[in-house]
Amino acid sequence: MKTPSDRTRLIAGATQRGRGRRPVNPPVERASTMLSDRADQMRDESLGPVYGLAGTTAARELRTALAGLEGAAESWIVPSGLAAVTVPLLAVARPGDEIIASDAVYGPSRRFLSRWMTARGVSVRFHAAEASAEEVAGLIGETTRAVLIESPASLTMDMLDAPALAAAARAKGVISIMDNTWGAGLAFKPLRHGVDISVQAVTKYAAGHSDLLMGAIATNDAALGRAIDGTIEDVGWHVSPDDAWLALRGLRTLPLRMTEQARSALEITTWLGQQPEVARVLYPPLPSDPGHALWARDYSGAASLFGLEMKGGTTEAGRAFLDALSLFGLGYSWGGYESLATHETHQMAYRQSPARLAGELLRFHVGLEDPADLIADLDIGLAAWRKALKA
Incomplete structure (x- = not known):
């Protein structure tokens, strides 16, 4: 059977059979406390989320749909597109590490790198917006921990050779993180081109109606996934069920x-x-x-x-x-x-x-x-x- 296109799969995820009678769109479940029948079930995650922070039905279905779109083993949703950029950086960088990013990177991402990360011992190097993959790779040193790729760049739309840059980073044991908001996981798929972590602002195209703030993170690397999951858990970030429902509805189209x-x-x-x-x-x-x-x-x-x-x-x-x-x-x-x-x-x-x-x-x-x-x-x-x- 022919592999369905993204256009088909984003809708087929709602209509697939074998799940019993149900609405096309999942219910909006507003909950902090999740009740169990017995004390021995209270921490059993196989029965569903044990607390509202884990996300209810709409959030889980949105994460599944985004993972499918990105070609990822797993995806996560966070309260903003900026949070989607900062979570992986927080997850992987430690004092003494270096982050490399484009001089034309999204302004709030640049602010986070220059203000938050540098104040906590992580150095940042900005490369020329028009640099080639080879030139950026030449900047990678012993302390470089990650390369933040944004292509096209904010405002001036400078393009980077993301596949070549991701390959160069991997060859030197460096993590590649790509802000793919412009590609939205649809026009470009970073993970298929060798990038380790793909992020995007769901606020933009995925939601599509300028009525919510959200970010998404996706990866196929199990170790990076655990670090991302733990960081989200530690900072306590959560997406509301109403926003998750709206984003899922927007994603279908x-x-x-x-x-x-x-x-x-x-x-x-x-x-x-x-x-x-x-x-x-x-x-x-x-x-x-x-x-x-x-x-x-x-x-x-x-x-x-x-x-x-x-x-x-x-x-x-x-x-x-x-x-x-x-x-x-x-x-x-x-x-x-x-x-x-x-x-x-x-x-x-x-x-x-x-x-x-x-x-x-x-x-x-x-x-x-x-x-x-x-x-x-x-x-x-x-x-x-x-x-x-x-x-």
Whole structure:
């Protein structure tokens, strides 16, 4: 029998037979205390969770579905995408160890590394965002414990050769952790490409409706799994049953939403690339993007998040562009059904090696609106940009 696609498996997990009469979606069970019939059963985990922290039905089904999507032996859910990044780092790094990460890594991840980890004796080295796998591998030393991979990188969408970097890390006994939020476990599968631990913000595409915060962690390594599980247990993090239920519902339609949004994003980024005010569209699916070859080789799809590098400009012009938009919401995060826009030039100040940009940096997420309407909205924004520069 043909192996089902992700699109089929995410739904088949709800309809599989042999489980008796039940609702399509699991019940929402709000519980801290779990009761047993007898005293000798109170710690018997084979009968189900012994306390609410272990997660009730919706959380367990969500973890199973995410593990299947990632091709993982096991997955875990935590209260935010940032927690999905920090838990593996806490699980594996000890004082005296070193973590290597991209200079373009997600801002809160960078803050955690630079503030929390360094204060507790873990050193951090940031490599150039455009570095090759060989260059990053050359930085691995005797104290390096883990390499944090983020590809495409936050804001500037720099691509890393994740399979080559994971292989180089493994050859030197170093753990590879990949923030795969852009790939969402669907467009790219880190574990199948040799990465040890895959993490993503379920907040984004998996949940898909901008109404919850959650992260996911997945691995096939039993020892790493025990360390991750123990860390989550020790810090006491828990995902509410309501959020788990919402995320599971969103996950069922992930392939359809992500595919449609990527199709719209490609149409819109192609149009933007032809506008005279635009220096460069930062989006790996575009043939003009420096990371396109890696994306075409390793990815089966794309997110609809991209950066827009303008030709010169000012902060005021960037804000005028965004203020003129009526269909793009002004807000952080992405992956939901709605289109969003943010102004990001100020974020470049945190990098050790500033990105070489021709002007202001804007970021856009394309939702499920009609792409023709979004293009018309962006055209109005560009007119506001031009007007602000003439003022």
